[in-house]
Amino acid sequence: MELPVSPKPVRVGSAAECESTWLDDCSCTAYAFDSNGCSIWLGDLLNLKQLSEEDGRGKTLYIRLAASEISNAKNKKGIVIRAVVGSAAVVILIGFALVVIRRWQMTSVGAAKAVEGKLPDSTVIAVKKLESISQGEKQFRAEVSTIGTIKHVNLVRLRGFCSEGKKKLLVYDYMSNGSLDSHLFHGKDSKVLDWKTRYQIALGIARGLAYLHEKCRECIIHCDIKPENILLEALFCPKVADFGLAKVVGREFSRVLTTMRGTRGYLAPEWISGVAITTKADVYSYGMMLFEFLSGRRNSEHSEDGKVKFFPTWAASVTAGGDILSLLDHRLEGNANAEEVTRICGVACWCIQDDENHRPSMGQVVQILEGVLDVNLPPIPRSLQVFVDNQEHIVFFTESSQSQSSQAPSNSFAASSQARSS
Incomplete structure (x- = not known):
């Protein structure tokens, strides 16, 4: 087999370590180990060629397959x-x-x-x-x-x-581990996701969205990114799901006008205002979801006094200068890579910038989470800055009815911030 192009070299000492590295990252599609060392591939395998047995250039390539794609020996006749x-x-x-x-x-x-x-x-x-x-x-x-x-x-x-x-x-x-929200928000009834797993899930989602936005023949905007629409297979490899609101945008266009709305709490401000959206609407939703990766709870939650806490405002303030690890889900007991937590916080804050032009592309997000690009200190979004200035970044609005608490997080902060800033 002639190996595909664009391998990613990994420094390991043996074939077993190479295989272990490959198995630990569910986004890796293949690996090879030879005299040149360990190589892994992410995404599509390009220019893979079957060589004749006499060709001395042949290498052994190990490819990841879903369990459903592996033939059962008892059913070979079918x-x-x-x-x-x-x-x-x-x-x-x-x-x-x-x-x-x-x-x-x-x-x-x-x-x-x-x-x-x-x-x-x-x-x-x-x-x-x-x-x-x-x-x-x-x-x-x-x-x-x-x-x-x-x-x-x-x-x-x-x-x-x-x-x-x-x-x-x-x-x-079938995804045996269900949806992401059941693991993030219901830790009492299920195993709490450790930080390494959360980080790999965040990276996998980013790769899936980058593929939709940048690598498909036509650009696809998902329009409803949230934990409920992320499914997890047996090894917690994330799968972006529920494309019922998705929009296909030709490469010659950059925006699409849609009358259908995603889920409140994850909607970009330009979408709320009724203008045509771009892929940056998905980026905004992804950023909001990253905050929930950090805290292990909904971005807006009811407190005992009946008011609602909004986590992104506090997180944006702390990211600008403070103890980043204080934002972490208390159930993790501080067991997290501080550099990765800082990276996630920075990416999340950049993704929810008011001006869509200031948000990164999902391809850039992937590179940042992979450690290829550095992330600069982000500014606090204007829609959140007003509450930080007034020291209202913990609690700043109340729910009009108890029934809303069972729904997805409210995006009332966007309307409130516009009213306050005006």
């Missing part, structure tokens, strides 16, 4: 038809899969409920049913036209779909 979006074969396969579903257990695919089932070859799948008649068709088309045409280690895999009248079904690989 041929699993790979889902090809838009083909009639997919519809037939999914229809048959639904007939043989053996286990029906409620799980989560993005924000929607799904049932867990099995294909004839025992591959576990998640089947999501779009319930809403009004939005179901739009969401269905959005998902099939975006995630159905691309493949990346940090994007959920759409195996197929079924559309029959008002019935819309989407079939994905």
Whole structure:
């Protein structure tokens, strides 16, 4: 095998250490170890060539595969038809899969409920049913036209779909660790994510978004980045999911106007004001989510006096000069890499800048988190600065009703800051 181009060299002493390094990073797609040392590959494998046995240039390449892609020795006689979006074969396969579903257990695919089932070859799948008649068709088309045409280690895999009248079904690989929010915000009922795992998840999400924004044939804006829409496989490799609000933007354009809204608390200020959005709307949402990686709680939370604490304001203030580790989830008991915490804080603050032109691209975010680029000290966003100046960065607004507390974090801070600054 002639190895792919653009390997990343890793300094290790043995083949076993090379393999261990590769296994520890779920974003690595392949590795090789030879007389030149250890090399790993991230993302797509380009210019990979099969050589003849007589060719002395051949090398051994180890490639990461999902468990669902590894053939079962007992089922070698059966041929699993790979889902090809838009083909009639997919519809037939999914229809048959639904007939043989053996286990029906409620799980989560993005924000929607799904049932867990099995294909004839025992591959576990998640089947999501779009319930809403009004939005179901739009969401269905959005998902099939975006995630159905691309493949990346940090994007959920759409195996197929079924559309029959008002019935819309989407079939994905099953993610055994559920959604990210269940691990970040419900630590009492599940294992608390350690810092290393959180950092790798943040990096994986950034890589997935960078692929959508910069490497697809057409730019894809997800439009609803939040913990509920990040799924985790068995080894906690993150998968960006739920493309029901996604927008495809041609490379000749940079903005898209959409009447549909994402989730409050993660919406960029320009989106709230009603102007056309760019990929920087996803960057803003990602930054808001990074704060939740740090604290292990929602960005806005109710306090005992009925008011709401808004974490990003405090975090932005501390990042500008203070004890960065004080922002860390107390359940981690300080067990975190201080340099990585500082890096995450800096990236988060840059991502939520009021002016979208001041926010980094997701490609730059990946480079910063990988340690390739340094991150400068970010300014406190204007929408948050007013509360810092007035020493109101801990508590500054109240909820109008208790029912809102069970929903996603409120973005009332944006409207409030505009009113206060004016």
